[in-house]
Amino acid sequence: MDADHAHATSRPVSVPLGATVTSAAGPAAQLGAIRSTGGPRPADPQRPGPQREPGAVRATGAPTDGGLQDRFGRVATDLRVSVVDKCNLRCTYCMPADGMPWLPQSQLMSTDEIRRIVRVAVQSLGAEELRLTGGEPLVRKDLEFIIAGIRADNPDLPISMTTNAVGLDRRAQALKDAGLTRVNVSLDTLHPETFAELTRRPHLDKVLAGLQAARAAGLGPIKINAVLLRGINDTEVVPLVDWAVSNGFEMRFIEDMPLDGDRSWSATNVIPARDIRAAIEQSFSLTADPRGRGAAPAERWEVRRHGETTLAGHVGIISSVTEPFCSACSRTRVTADGRIRSCLFSHEETDLLTALRDGADDEGLAQIWRDAMWTKPRAHGSDRVGLARPDFVQPERTMSAIGG
Numbered sequence: 001m002d003a004d005h006a007h008a009t010s011r012p013v014s015v016p017l018g019a020t021v022t023s024a025a026g027p028a029a030q031l032g033a034i035r036s037t038g039g040p041r042p043a044d045p046q047r048p049g050p051q052r053e054p055g056a057v058r059a060t061g062a063p064t065d066g067g068l069q070d071r072f073g074r075v076a077t078d079l080r081v082s083v084v085d086k087c088n089l090r091c092t093y094c095m096p097a098d099g100m101p102w103l104p105q106s107q108l109m110s111t112d113e114i115r116r117i118v119r120v121a122v123q124s125l126g127a128e129e130l131r132l133t134g135g136e137p138l139v140r141k142d143l144e145f146i147i148a149g150i151r152a153d154n155p156d157l158p159i160s161m162t163t164n165a166v167g168l169d170r171r172a173q174a175l176k177d178a179g180l181t182r183v184n185v186s187l188d189t190l191h192p193e194t195f196a197e198l199t200r201r202p203h204l205d206k207v208l209a210g211l212q213a214a215r216a217a218g219l220g221p222i223k224i225n226a227v228l229l230r231g232i233n234d235t236e237v238v239p240l241v242d243w244a245v246s247n248g249f250e251m252r253f254i255e256d257m258p259l260d261g262d263r264s265w266s267a268t269n270v271i272p273a274r275d276i277r278a279a280i281e282q283s284f285s286l287t288a289d290p291r292g293r294g295a296a297p298a299e300r301w302e303v304r305r306h307g308e309t310t311l312a313g314h315v316g317i318i319s320s321v322t323e324p325f326c327s328a329c330s331r332t333r334v335t336a337d338g339r340i341r342s343c344l345f346s347h348e349e350t351d352l353l354t355a356l357r358d359g360a361d362d363e364g365l366a367q368i369w370r371d372a373m374w375t376k377p378r379a380h381g382s383d384r385v386g387l388a389r390p391d392f393v394q395p396e397r398t399m400s401a402i403g404g
Protein backbone atom coordinates (compact mmCIF):
# COMPACT_ATOMS: atom_id res chain seq x y z
CA MET A 1 0.00 0.00 0.00
CA ASP A 2 1.69 3.27 -1.11
CA ALA A 3 1.76 6.26 1.26
CA ASP A 4 -0.09 8.53 -1.21
CA HIS A 5 -3.03 6.23 -1.17
CA ALA A 6 -3.02 6.08 2.63
CA HIS A 7 -2.93 9.89 2.72
CA ALA A 8 -5.97 10.09 0.45
CA THR A 9 -8.13 8.63 3.21
CA SER A 10 -7.67 11.60 5.57
CA ARG A 11 -10.11 13.70 3.48
CA PRO A 12 -13.68 13.54 4.86
CA VAL A 13 -15.53 11.14 2.61
CA SER A 14 -19.27 11.20 2.02
CA VAL A 15 -20.44 8.58 -0.41
CA PRO A 16 -24.24 8.92 -0.80
CA LEU A 17 -25.94 5.50 -0.85
CA GLY A 18 -26.73 4.11 -4.30
CA ALA A 19 -24.16 6.44 -5.92
CA THR A 20 -22.27 4.90 -8.84
CA VAL A 21 -18.67 4.61 -7.67
CA THR A 22 -15.95 5.25 -10.26
CA SER A 23 -12.17 5.40 -9.78
CA ALA A 24 -9.54 6.98 -11.98
CA ALA A 25 -7.45 3.85 -12.44
CA GLY A 26 -10.40 1.46 -13.16
CA PRO A 27 -10.92 -1.94 -11.45
CA ALA A 28 -8.39 -3.98 -13.46
CA ALA A 29 -5.47 -1.68 -12.61
CA GLN A 30 -6.40 -1.62 -8.92
CA LEU A 31 -6.59 -5.37 -8.60
CA GLY A 32 -2.96 -5.51 -9.66
CA ALA A 33 -2.01 -3.63 -6.50
CA ILE A 34 -3.14 -6.35 -4.12
CA ARG A 35 -0.95 -7.03 -1.14
CA SER A 36 -0.19 -10.70 -1.53
CA THR A 37 -0.02 -12.36 1.85
CA GLY A 38 1.39 -15.61 0.44
CA GLY A 39 2.07 -18.48 2.88
CA PRO A 40 1.28 -22.15 2.42
CA ARG A 41 -2.35 -23.21 2.23
CA PRO A 42 -3.39 -26.11 4.44
CA ALA A 43 -4.10 -29.41 2.58
CA ASP A 44 -7.85 -29.45 3.26
CA PRO A 45 -8.82 -26.70 5.67
CA GLN A 46 -12.51 -27.55 5.22
CA ARG A 47 -12.10 -30.92 6.87
CA PRO A 48 -10.12 -29.75 9.89
CA GLY A 49 -8.71 -31.39 12.99
CA PRO A 50 -10.07 -33.91 15.40
CA GLN A 51 -13.77 -34.68 15.08
CA ARG A 52 -15.69 -35.80 18.13
CA GLU A 53 -18.03 -38.62 17.06
CA PRO A 54 -21.45 -37.82 18.55
CA GLY A 55 -22.26 -39.85 21.65
CA ALA A 56 -18.87 -41.60 21.43
CA VAL A 57 -17.75 -40.09 24.71
CA ARG A 58 -20.30 -38.45 27.02
CA ALA A 59 -18.74 -35.23 28.31
CA THR A 60 -18.33 -36.00 32.00
CA GLY A 61 -20.53 -33.67 34.02
CA ALA A 62 -22.44 -32.33 31.04
CA PRO A 63 -26.06 -31.44 31.82
CA THR A 64 -28.64 -33.87 30.44
CA ASP A 65 -31.39 -31.30 30.09
CA GLY A 66 -31.79 -27.52 29.79
CA GLY A 67 -29.52 -25.23 27.81
CA LEU A 68 -25.96 -25.09 26.53
CA GLN A 69 -23.89 -24.64 29.65
CA ASP A 70 -20.12 -25.05 29.80
CA ARG A 71 -17.68 -25.99 32.54
CA PHE A 72 -17.10 -22.32 33.38
CA GLY A 73 -20.78 -21.62 33.95
CA ARG A 74 -21.33 -19.74 30.70
CA VAL A 75 -24.59 -20.42 28.88
CA ALA A 76 -24.74 -20.14 25.09
CA THR A 77 -27.90 -18.43 23.82
CA ASP A 78 -26.42 -16.67 20.77
CA LEU A 79 -26.59 -19.11 17.86
CA ARG A 80 -24.45 -18.55 14.77
CA VAL A 81 -25.17 -20.77 11.77
CA SER A 82 -22.98 -20.72 8.68
CA VAL A 83 -25.16 -21.64 5.71
CA VAL A 84 -22.33 -21.87 3.11
CA ASP A 85 -18.54 -21.67 2.98
CA LYS A 86 -18.38 -20.04 -0.47
CA CYS A 87 -18.05 -16.28 -0.89
CA ASN A 88 -18.23 -13.85 -3.80
CA LEU A 89 -15.42 -11.69 -2.44
CA ARG A 90 -11.76 -12.55 -1.69
CA CYS A 91 -10.85 -10.39 1.28
CA THR A 92 -7.09 -10.47 1.82
CA TYR A 93 -7.41 -10.91 5.59
CA CYS A 94 -9.75 -13.87 5.11
CA MET A 95 -8.90 -16.00 2.09
CA PRO A 96 -6.37 -16.49 -0.70
CA ALA A 97 -6.93 -14.82 -4.07
CA ASP A 98 -8.16 -18.00 -5.71
CA GLY A 99 -10.49 -18.95 -2.90
CA MET A 100 -10.58 -22.15 -0.83
CA PRO A 101 -11.39 -25.80 -1.62
CA TRP A 102 -15.17 -25.46 -1.21
CA LEU A 103 -17.31 -28.04 0.53
CA PRO A 104 -19.09 -30.41 -1.86
CA GLN A 105 -22.86 -29.84 -2.09
CA SER A 106 -23.53 -33.20 -0.42
CA GLN A 107 -21.75 -32.07 2.73
CA LEU A 108 -23.66 -28.78 3.02
CA MET A 109 -26.70 -28.65 5.29
CA SER A 110 -29.90 -28.59 3.25
CA THR A 111 -32.71 -26.06 3.69
CA ASP A 112 -34.64 -28.43 5.99
CA GLU A 113 -31.56 -29.56 7.93
CA ILE A 114 -30.72 -25.96 8.83
CA ARG A 115 -34.34 -25.38 9.84
CA ARG A 116 -34.34 -28.44 12.10
CA ILE A 117 -31.02 -27.67 13.74
CA VAL A 118 -32.20 -24.13 14.54
CA ARG A 119 -35.50 -25.47 15.88
CA VAL A 120 -33.64 -27.82 18.24
CA ALA A 121 -31.38 -24.98 19.41
CA VAL A 122 -34.29 -22.63 20.09
CA GLN A 123 -36.95 -25.00 21.37
CA SER A 124 -34.79 -27.53 23.23
CA LEU A 125 -31.64 -25.63 24.13
CA GLY A 126 -32.77 -22.07 24.82
CA ALA A 127 -31.09 -20.21 21.97
CA GLU A 128 -32.45 -16.65 22.05
CA GLU A 129 -31.08 -15.15 18.85
CA LEU A 130 -29.83 -16.39 15.49
CA ARG A 131 -27.13 -14.97 13.24
CA LEU A 132 -26.86 -16.43 9.73
CA THR A 133 -23.35 -16.27 8.33
CA GLY A 134 -21.21 -17.78 5.55
CA GLY A 135 -18.86 -17.56 3.60
CA GLU A 136 -21.45 -15.24 2.12
CA PRO A 137 -25.08 -16.26 2.86
CA LEU A 138 -26.35 -14.50 -0.30
CA VAL A 139 -24.51 -17.15 -2.31
CA ARG A 140 -27.32 -19.58 -1.29
CA LYS A 141 -30.21 -19.37 -3.71
CA ASP A 142 -32.56 -20.93 -1.12
CA LEU A 143 -31.76 -18.35 1.58
CA GLU A 144 -35.29 -16.94 1.58
CA PHE A 145 -36.68 -20.47 2.09
CA ILE A 146 -34.24 -21.17 4.91
CA ILE A 147 -35.33 -17.98 6.71
CA ALA A 148 -39.05 -18.52 6.04
CA GLY A 149 -38.84 -22.02 7.53
CA ILE A 150 -37.01 -20.83 10.62
CA ARG A 151 -39.45 -17.93 11.03
CA ALA A 152 -42.44 -20.30 10.76
CA ASP A 153 -41.04 -22.44 13.59
CA ASN A 154 -39.88 -19.49 15.73
CA PRO A 155 -42.18 -16.47 15.25
CA ASP A 156 -40.39 -14.25 17.80
CA LEU A 157 -36.77 -15.20 17.20
CA PRO A 158 -34.48 -12.26 16.26
CA ILE A 159 -32.85 -13.38 13.00
CA SER A 160 -29.90 -11.34 11.78
CA MET A 161 -27.47 -11.97 8.96
CA THR A 162 -23.80 -11.07 8.42
CA THR A 163 -23.35 -10.25 4.75
CA ASN A 164 -21.08 -8.36 2.38
CA ALA A 165 -24.30 -7.03 0.77
CA VAL A 166 -23.17 -7.82 -2.79
CA GLY A 167 -26.50 -8.72 -4.41
CA LEU A 168 -28.56 -7.60 -1.41
CA ASP A 169 -30.12 -4.81 -3.51
CA ARG A 170 -32.08 -7.46 -5.43
CA ARG A 171 -33.09 -9.59 -2.39
CA ALA A 172 -33.51 -7.29 0.64
CA GLN A 173 -37.30 -7.05 0.44
CA ALA A 174 -37.77 -10.78 -0.15
CA LEU A 175 -35.49 -11.58 2.81
CA LYS A 176 -37.45 -9.18 4.99
CA ASP A 177 -40.72 -10.73 3.86
CA ALA A 178 -39.30 -14.19 4.62
CA GLY A 179 -38.64 -13.11 8.22
CA LEU A 180 -35.15 -11.67 8.39
CA THR A 181 -34.92 -9.05 11.16
CA ARG A 182 -31.75 -7.10 10.41
CA VAL A 183 -28.29 -7.18 8.82
CA ASN A 184 -24.65 -6.66 9.73
CA VAL A 185 -22.85 -5.54 6.58
CA SER A 186 -19.09 -6.03 6.19
CA LEU A 187 -17.56 -2.84 4.76
CA ASP A 188 -13.95 -1.93 5.54
CA THR A 189 -13.54 1.22 3.45
CA LEU A 190 -15.37 3.96 1.56
CA HIS A 191 -12.73 4.20 -1.14
CA PRO A 192 -13.29 2.15 -4.32
CA GLU A 193 -9.57 1.59 -4.79
CA THR A 194 -9.06 0.34 -1.24
CA PHE A 195 -12.22 -1.75 -1.49
CA ALA A 196 -10.97 -3.45 -4.69
CA GLU A 197 -7.60 -3.99 -3.09
CA LEU A 198 -8.99 -5.46 0.15
CA THR A 199 -11.68 -7.64 -1.43
CA ARG A 200 -10.09 -8.29 -4.81
CA ARG A 201 -13.42 -7.27 -6.39
CA PRO A 202 -14.51 -3.79 -7.62
CA HIS A 203 -17.94 -3.99 -5.92
CA LEU A 204 -18.16 -1.03 -3.53
CA ASP A 205 -21.15 0.37 -5.46
CA LYS A 206 -22.96 -2.97 -5.14
CA VAL A 207 -22.42 -2.95 -1.37
CA LEU A 208 -23.75 0.63 -1.10
CA ALA A 209 -26.76 -0.29 -3.24
CA GLY A 210 -27.33 -3.31 -0.97
CA LEU A 211 -27.23 -1.07 2.11
CA GLN A 212 -29.74 1.31 0.57
CA ALA A 213 -32.08 -1.60 -0.23
CA ALA A 214 -31.69 -3.06 3.28
CA ARG A 215 -32.65 0.26 4.81
CA ALA A 216 -35.60 0.66 2.42
CA ALA A 217 -36.79 -2.86 3.37
CA GLY A 218 -36.53 -2.06 7.09
CA LEU A 219 -33.76 -4.60 7.85
CA GLY A 220 -32.54 -2.55 10.80
CA PRO A 221 -30.83 -1.56 12.95
CA ILE A 222 -28.09 -1.92 10.33
CA LYS A 223 -24.60 -2.45 11.68
CA ILE A 224 -21.44 -1.98 9.62
CA ASN A 225 -18.51 -4.32 10.40
CA ALA A 226 -15.04 -3.07 9.45
CA VAL A 227 -11.80 -4.96 9.98
CA LEU A 228 -8.93 -2.50 10.37
CA LEU A 229 -5.58 -3.32 8.80
CA ARG A 230 -2.40 -1.36 9.47
CA GLY A 231 -1.38 0.81 6.51
CA ILE A 232 -4.47 -0.09 4.49
CA ASN A 233 -7.65 1.33 5.97
CA ASP A 234 -6.59 2.33 9.48
CA THR A 235 -6.78 6.02 8.53
CA GLU A 236 -10.47 5.67 7.70
CA VAL A 237 -11.73 5.32 11.30
CA VAL A 238 -13.19 8.85 11.54
CA PRO A 239 -14.58 8.96 7.96
CA LEU A 240 -16.28 5.59 8.54
CA VAL A 241 -17.85 6.71 11.84
CA ASP A 242 -18.87 10.03 10.25
CA TRP A 243 -20.47 8.26 7.28
CA ALA A 244 -22.17 5.61 9.41
CA VAL A 245 -23.77 7.95 11.93
CA SER A 246 -24.79 10.30 9.09
CA ASN A 247 -26.65 7.37 7.53
CA GLY A 248 -28.12 5.99 10.75
CA PHE A 249 -25.89 2.92 10.80
CA GLU A 250 -23.99 1.56 13.80
CA MET A 251 -20.27 1.36 13.01
CA ARG A 252 -18.34 -1.58 14.49
CA PHE A 253 -14.59 -1.98 14.25
CA ILE A 254 -13.11 -5.48 14.51
CA GLU A 255 -9.53 -6.27 15.47
CA ASP A 256 -8.03 -8.52 12.78
CA MET A 257 -8.00 -12.12 14.07
CA PRO A 258 -5.76 -15.13 13.24
CA LEU A 259 -8.34 -17.01 11.15
CA ASP A 260 -7.11 -16.22 7.64
CA GLY A 261 -6.72 -18.74 4.83
CA ASP A 262 -3.16 -17.61 4.06
CA ARG A 263 -2.08 -18.02 7.71
CA SER A 264 -0.11 -14.81 7.52
CA TRP A 265 -1.77 -13.06 10.46
CA SER A 266 0.55 -11.08 12.69
CA ALA A 267 -0.24 -9.41 16.00
CA THR A 268 1.87 -6.42 14.94
CA ASN A 269 -0.62 -5.63 12.18
CA VAL A 270 -3.55 -5.49 14.55
CA ILE A 271 -4.98 -2.03 15.27
CA PRO A 272 -5.74 -2.31 18.99
CA ALA A 273 -9.05 -1.14 20.44
CA ARG A 274 -7.34 1.61 22.46
CA ASP A 275 -5.95 3.12 19.23
CA ILE A 276 -9.35 2.87 17.55
CA ARG A 277 -10.96 4.75 20.46
CA ALA A 278 -8.18 7.36 20.34
CA ALA A 279 -8.74 7.84 16.61
CA ILE A 280 -12.49 8.25 17.01
CA GLU A 281 -11.95 10.79 19.80
CA GLN A 282 -10.15 13.06 17.34
CA SER A 283 -13.60 14.11 16.09
CA PHE A 284 -16.13 12.57 18.44
CA SER A 285 -16.64 12.10 22.15
CA LEU A 286 -17.25 8.57 23.36
CA THR A 287 -19.47 7.67 26.33
CA ALA A 288 -19.86 4.08 27.46
CA ASP A 289 -23.29 2.78 26.45
CA PRO A 290 -25.43 2.87 29.62
CA ARG A 291 -27.08 -0.42 28.58
CA GLY A 292 -23.76 -2.14 29.24
CA ARG A 293 -22.13 -4.87 27.17
CA GLY A 294 -23.60 -8.06 28.57
CA ALA A 295 -22.36 -11.02 26.55
CA ALA A 296 -22.16 -9.06 23.31
CA PRO A 297 -18.82 -9.29 21.46
CA ALA A 298 -18.77 -5.52 20.81
CA GLU A 299 -18.03 -2.95 23.47
CA ARG A 300 -20.52 -0.18 22.67
CA TRP A 301 -20.14 3.58 22.88
CA GLU A 302 -22.44 6.53 22.45
CA VAL A 303 -20.99 8.95 19.92
CA ARG A 304 -21.33 12.76 19.94
CA ARG A 305 -19.60 15.21 17.62
CA HIS A 306 -17.18 17.47 19.44
CA GLY A 307 -18.99 20.46 20.94
CA GLU A 308 -22.40 18.82 20.58
CA THR A 309 -24.58 17.20 23.24
CA THR A 310 -26.91 15.52 20.75
CA LEU A 311 -26.35 11.78 20.41
CA ALA A 312 -25.01 11.22 16.87
CA GLY A 313 -25.12 7.44 17.06
CA HIS A 314 -23.34 4.39 18.39
CA VAL A 315 -20.06 2.69 17.65
CA GLY A 316 -18.87 -0.76 18.69
CA ILE A 317 -15.38 -2.26 18.99
CA ILE A 318 -14.73 -6.03 18.92
CA SER A 319 -11.34 -6.49 20.55
CA SER A 320 -10.69 -10.25 20.57
CA VAL A 321 -6.91 -9.79 20.46
CA THR A 322 -6.13 -6.95 22.86
CA GLU A 323 -9.16 -6.90 25.20
CA PRO A 324 -10.69 -10.39 25.03
CA PHE A 325 -14.23 -10.95 26.33
CA CYS A 326 -14.35 -14.73 26.59
CA SER A 327 -15.42 -14.83 30.24
CA ALA A 328 -18.94 -13.77 29.24
CA CYS A 329 -19.08 -15.60 25.90
CA SER A 330 -22.59 -16.76 24.94
CA ARG A 331 -21.89 -18.01 21.41
CA THR A 332 -22.39 -21.42 19.93
CA ARG A 333 -21.72 -22.06 16.24
CA VAL A 334 -22.69 -24.55 13.56
CA THR A 335 -20.67 -24.74 10.38
CA ALA A 336 -22.13 -25.10 6.88
CA ASP A 337 -21.37 -28.83 7.04
CA GLY A 338 -23.22 -29.22 10.35
CA ARG A 339 -20.39 -29.28 12.90
CA ILE A 340 -20.65 -27.67 16.29
CA ARG A 341 -17.83 -25.26 17.16
CA SER A 342 -17.98 -24.27 20.82
CA CYS A 343 -15.52 -21.43 20.20
CA LEU A 344 -14.44 -19.42 17.16
CA PHE A 345 -10.89 -20.74 17.73
CA SER A 346 -11.84 -24.34 18.56
CA HIS A 347 -9.46 -27.10 17.50
CA GLU A 348 -12.23 -29.63 17.93
CA GLU A 349 -15.67 -29.94 16.35
CA THR A 350 -18.65 -32.22 16.88
CA ASP A 351 -20.44 -33.64 13.87
CA LEU A 352 -24.16 -32.97 14.36
CA LEU A 353 -25.21 -33.39 10.73
CA THR A 354 -24.20 -37.05 10.44
CA ALA A 355 -26.21 -37.85 13.59
CA LEU A 356 -29.19 -36.00 12.10
CA ARG A 357 -28.86 -37.84 8.78
CA ASP A 358 -28.46 -41.13 10.68
CA GLY A 359 -31.89 -40.57 12.24
CA ALA A 360 -31.18 -39.05 15.67
CA ASP A 361 -34.29 -37.53 17.26
CA ASP A 362 -34.42 -33.95 18.52
CA GLU A 363 -33.49 -34.88 22.08
CA GLY A 364 -30.59 -36.94 20.77
CA LEU A 365 -29.33 -33.94 18.77
CA ALA A 366 -29.84 -31.68 21.80
CA GLN A 367 -27.73 -33.93 24.02
CA ILE A 368 -24.91 -34.12 21.48
CA TRP A 369 -24.95 -30.30 21.47
CA ARG A 370 -24.93 -30.10 25.28
CA ASP A 371 -21.95 -32.43 25.43
CA ALA A 372 -20.09 -30.42 22.80
CA MET A 373 -20.61 -27.12 24.63
CA TRP A 374 -19.82 -28.52 28.10
CA THR A 375 -16.16 -28.93 27.09
CA LYS A 376 -15.93 -25.46 25.56
CA PRO A 377 -12.42 -24.10 26.17
CA ARG A 378 -11.98 -21.14 28.53
CA ALA A 379 -10.88 -18.80 25.76
CA HIS A 380 -9.45 -18.62 22.26
CA GLY A 381 -9.83 -22.32 21.65
CA SER A 382 -7.80 -23.31 24.69
CA ASP A 383 -7.78 -22.94 28.43
CA ARG A 384 -5.32 -20.05 28.15
CA VAL A 385 -6.38 -16.55 27.05
CA GLY A 386 -4.46 -14.71 24.36
CA LEU A 387 -4.30 -14.81 20.57
CA ALA A 388 -0.90 -13.15 20.50
CA ARG A 389 0.62 -15.78 22.81
CA PRO A 390 3.75 -17.42 21.33
CA ASP A 391 2.18 -20.87 21.75
CA PHE A 392 -1.19 -19.91 20.22
CA VAL A 393 -2.13 -22.31 17.41
CA GLN A 394 -4.43 -21.03 14.68
CA PRO A 395 -7.35 -23.43 14.13
CA GLU A 396 -7.43 -25.32 10.83
CA ARG A 397 -10.85 -24.09 9.84
CA THR A 398 -10.64 -20.53 8.52
CA MET A 399 -13.02 -17.63 9.19
CA SER A 400 -14.46 -18.05 5.67
CA ALA A 401 -15.77 -21.47 6.73
CA ILE A 402 -16.89 -20.41 10.22
CA GLY A 403 -18.59 -17.14 9.46
CA GLY A 404 -17.94 -15.15 12.62
Ligand code: SF4
Binding pocket: 320, 325, 326, 327, 329, 330, 331, 342, 343, 344, 345, 377, 378, 379, 380, 381
Ligand atom coordinates in the same frame (compact mmCIF):
# COMPACT_ATOMS: atom_id res chain seq x y z
S1 SF4 B 1 -12.74 -16.55 21.38
FE1 SF4 B 1 -14.15 -18.22 21.80
S2 SF4 B 1 -14.64 -18.06 23.95
FE2 SF4 B 1 -13.73 -16.13 23.33
S3 SF4 B 1 -15.44 -14.83 22.83
FE3 SF4 B 1 -14.78 -15.79 20.93
S4 SF4 B 1 -16.00 -17.64 20.74
FE4 SF4 B 1 -16.18 -16.91 22.84
